[in-house]
Amino acid sequence: MTRLFPxxxxxxxxxxxxRAAETRFERSMTDLCRxxxxxxxxxxxxxLALQRLVAQRAGPS
Incomplete structure (x- = not known):
């Protein structure tokens, strides 16, 4: 579609x-996801560390 007025x-x-606000929002969402x-x-x-600790304390069964 052509513009009638510039x-x-x-x-x-x-x-x-x-556009700048959208970029900042996208960056903040990326940071939040990370x-x-x-x-x-x-x-x-x-x-995993807690499982190993519990297994060590339980000893051989």
């Missing part, structure tokens, strides 16, 4: 700010 400088500035995955990894490693 975009105004205000519209271009608003569009730039919107932190969540790191947390899950730590919980998994903690669970």
């Amino acid at each position: 975009p105004s400088s205000r519209l271009r500035a608003a569009s730039f700010r919107l 932190a969540a995955l790191d947390h899950i990894d730590r919980q998994h490693l903690l669970g």
Whole structure:
């Protein structure tokens, strides 16, 4: 679709700010996902360590 009027400088500035905000949002979501995955990894490693500790304390059955 062709534009009847060229975009105004205000519209271009608003569009730039919107794209920048979207980029910041995506970056923060990526950081949040990475932190969540790191947390899950730590919980998994903690669970494995606790299982080994319990198995060692239980001794041979």
